[in-house]
Amino acid sequence: MSAPRTDAARIAEHVDRLADKHPPIDLASADYSVRDPRAVRERFGASLDYMARVEMEVERNVLELAVMLPDVGETDRRFYADVWSPQEERHGVLLDTLAQRLGMPPVEANTGDVPARVRVLGALAHLSPVHEVIRLLYYLTGAATEKAAMLAYRKMSDGLAAMGETAVQRTVVDAIKVQEPGHFAFYRLSAEEMVRSGALAPWQMHLARVLRSKAYSLVGAKSAEQRTRFGGVIVDLGLDDDLVRCAEDVSRLETQLLWAHEEGLKVPAYALKAFRDAAASYRERVGGRLVAA
């Protein structure tokens, strides 16, 4: 394969660049003035709440990473602890503050409990070949998360602009939106480097495929309730108009790296199903409410 060469030095430089170019957003730079708070709340309230929670739970994700990747390399550690997490935590504060200014309650985020399944992975990760499989899955999950965030913030930004809410569009949503592609690029470069350098044996790639298929989860959606809410974000942001394309975009990196042998595959079936089920579950709930009303 004549893919562009990516290597450890290039990834470390990327992390340095992100640290230089994208310091955590200065909270004082946000202008929360909103012309019609009720309209913004009705249009984007559920999405703001969801994204704020996901951003704030990065604090827990950092704890999980320390458990899941006990033998983490310096570039990975520097990225998640020194660059990514401080940026994402500010994203959470900005979105939560905006939501509260719109009259919503503070976001409820789980920032502390490392789940049992992460501890099990962490125990297995002390075996070096398993560690490397988990590291690949970390990159793929990260890439899917960042891509989903990019799609969501793009829709929010366009919607706020159309409503004439340019203060929060520019100083909150766009300020956040511009930091996500650099995160995505880190995961993409890292995963490509791992797969294309041949660091993983065929059985490790097979294990990665099995684990990903069995344990796929949508961004921030571990419980049935959270999956329904994820469906709400998809529907509210209009991403369900082209749900297949959305699932393809979010899954593109893993489609290319994990499923390259399945020629012509555009999106893994498990990912498309997760998106469809979430949207259907939300529609069912809303439909139920309409009928009840």
Ligand SMILES: [Fe+2]
């Ligand atoms: Fe973010």
Ligand SMILES: [Fe+2]
């Ligand atoms: Fe991000």
